[in-house]
Amino acid sequence: MVPLYSNAAGELLAHPAGYALVRYRAGAAEVAPLAELLTRMARLLVRNRWHYLLSDARNLPPLPPACKAWMVENWVEGRIERPAVVHVAVVQPTAVLARLATFEIQAQAKGKTHYYHFADEAAAHTFIMANQA
Secondary structure, three states, X not given: OOOOEEOOOEEEEXXXXXXXXXXXXXXXXXXXXHHHXXXXXXXXXXXXXXXXXXXXXXXOOOOOHHHHHHHHHHHHOOOOOOOOOEEEEEEOOOOHHHHHHHHHHHOOOOOOEEEEEEOOHHHHHHHHHHHOO
8 A cells, every 4th residue: 555645743544445544653743744644634534434544553652742732632622624433443552651642632532533452453454344334
């Protein structure tokens, strides 16, 4: 698969099985590249009427407060256009502080986004294949 979009935060792909795939990059997290990646991801979901996303966060760095705030205010609370409900199969970050940051963000989802955690991309893919309509 060829990425549809790539920047310092990660890459976005349209999986042929009918879901969005985002792979985060290692390195210092900054708001602008993260916001652009997630905004494009939301557009891909809307354009294709998809409700499933595989988030490969293994390389996700610990997120500074500004990145966490952007994700909660814009992605979780729906300020950017996105499907009303999204199911996210997350491949866990390897960095403990990044994992804690993602749990902190996910705890604020309030039913709009459902998160499922997996050890690897194959297990996350299998989950999506078994559950998407």
